[in-house]
Amino acid sequence: MIRNILNIVMTVLLLLIMDYRFTGNAFHEIGGVVFALLFVFHNVLNRRWYEVFFKGRQSLRRVLTTLVNLFLVVTMVTVFVTGALISVTVFAPLDMRSENLFMHDMHQGAAFVSFILIAIHLGMHWEILMSKLKNWLHIDVSSLGWVFMSRIISSVVIIYGIYASFTNDIGEKLLMQRVFMGWGEEPSLWGFLLDHFAIVGSYVGITHILLGLLRRVKDTNPK
Incomplete structure (x- = not known):
């Protein structure tokens, strides 16, 4: 369980240090060191x-998880070194x-x-996280109200997250086309957090949906 909590804490901390105009450079750097630890x-x-990396059956789900984890390690090391x-x-x-x-461009990208x-x-671990949350809150996941509410909220978050990805030029930042000195007007803190929480939520939701579809295809066409 500590792993899941750590994932959420790291995500929140990353959001807080992503734009040092809100916190100042000192907090940005110290927060970055804490995040690295x-x-x-x-x-x-x-x-x-890592110990069982080459052991067992390499399913498509496992291969995708491995690629995401490896790319994440590479990009995080790049962030730490350039930082x-x-x-x-x-x-x-x-x-x-x-x-x-x-x-600077590489650090931001x-x-x-x-x-x-x-x-x-x-998103790849969302079922585990939600299972824990439902148990804590004693939520009846089979109730019509829960199903309806969860789907409405998920749809709104995904749609707004996609919109926020474009309005915040996430594509340009991923491609290192925006340097620090050219960020434009300073956004509001709450607007920044809302947009980027929604962007996180959209990728979590889309990943969860795609993995669900992948599982259904596998169940429909077992080998």
């Missing part, structure tokens, strides 16, 4: 995944700061790729 801790907790190289606070005493703007991959990672 949590990420290492998360991987230590999941070390068995250290452009640091003006935490790592400044080490005197290794790079003035190369491409390093890798951060947004990690942001999306974390959402997909959550």
Whole structure:
């Protein structure tokens, strides 16, 4: 259970440090270091995944999970390394700061790729998370009210998240086409959090739906 809580905490922390205009650079860098430590801790907790990496049957679901996890590790390491190289606070005493703007672009691009991959990672484990939540809240998942409400909320989050992805130029940021010095007008904190929570929710929801469809296809065409 601690792994699932850690996933959510890391997602929230990532949202808080994604735009340092709201928190200042010092909090951004310190939060980044905390996030890096949590990420290492998360991987230590999941070390068995690495131990059985090449063992067992490689189903499509397992292959997809492996690819997402590996890409996430690569992008997070990129974020940490580039963050250290452009640091003006935490790592400044080490005197290794790079003035190369491409390093800023890479840091931002890798951060947004990690942001999306974390959402997909959550989507792949959403059934487990929701099962725990339903047990805690004693929700009757078979009730018509719950089914209707959950589907309405999911649809709204996914639709708004897709819209927010375009209005926040997520595609350009993923492709490293937006440098830090050209971010435009400063958005409101609540608007930023709403948009990016919705973006996370949309990728979680879409991943969950696609995996559900994949499972149905597999059940319909067993081999």
